[in-house]
Amino acid sequence: MHRQYVVNLSRIREVERRFKGELFLVMDDQEQTMVPVSRRNAPAVRRALQI
Structure with missing residues (x-):
């Protein structure tokens, strides 16, 4: 994640992979941030999520 974000790993709905290996975490909120x-x-994120 970028330094400006703090993420509760249990609130991640899905991991979206994009071009050139970019990763985005889709959060489990109304806006699906x-x-x-x-x-x-x-x-480190992949290890934490065991993916």
């Missing part, structure tokens, strides 16, 4: 994941943090 999309949180971008930086390339640098993508491996």
Whole structure:
């Protein structure tokens, strides 16, 4: 995730993969907020979500 976001991992609805390996976390809220994941943090996010 980018430094400007704090995410509760239990509130992630899905992980969306886009062009060039970009990741977005789709949150479990009314707006289905999309949180971008930086390339640098993508491996740590994948490990945390076991994907």
